[in-house]
Amino acid sequence: MITPFTDIINGRPGFDRNFTNGxxxxxxxxxxxxxxxxxxxxxxxxxxxxxxxxxxLYGTLMTYELNNAETNEKTRKSKEEMKEPPKRQIALKSTNDEGSSNTNMSGEELDDLVLLVKK
Known part of the structure; x- marks a missing residue:
């Protein structure tokens, strides 16, 4: 935006009018x-x-634009993160039968259960 504005200002002698800074x-x-x-x-x-x-004024405008661009980028990223579907977590139901215990399992069955839980 500054370049076209500057081009117009530099071409102003053809207007037969000098603009003040204000x-x-x-x-x-x-x-x-x-x-x-x-x-x-x-x-x-x-x-x-x-x-x-x-x-x-040019410096102020450029600084504002840079700061505003950073803010807009952060806002855009946070909006994108909010649009992601929530990740599902699976919880296993725990039951405790008072009559059964792990001592009734053989060593091989217990090892298989430990491997399954580790996975």
Whole structure:
């Protein structure tokens, strides 16, 4: 966005009008989309637009865009993680028969049961 804006500004001698720095900053802020409203309001309230350097505005816009991109990426990743179906966990029901015990099993049966549980 900065490059086309700069091209228009550099072509301004053909307009027979010189824009002040304040006019250029105001035009740049007005041309921003609604996604930039919070930054526009902040600059309007904290800075004097007539004395705010255009180069500093460019730097502020680039910094805001980088920070906003990182935030949007984190938000997108967290939304994708939330869309994943929950992983199912299987729980085995445990029963305890008072009349039976492991002592009735032969050693081979007990070894097979231990291998099954380990798997």
């Amino acid at each position: 006019e250029l900053v105001s035009k740049m802020l007005r041309s921003l989309s609604e996604d930039w409203n919070s930054l526009k309001m902040l600059i309007d309230n904290l800075k004097d637009v007539n004395t705010y350097p255009l180069e500093e």
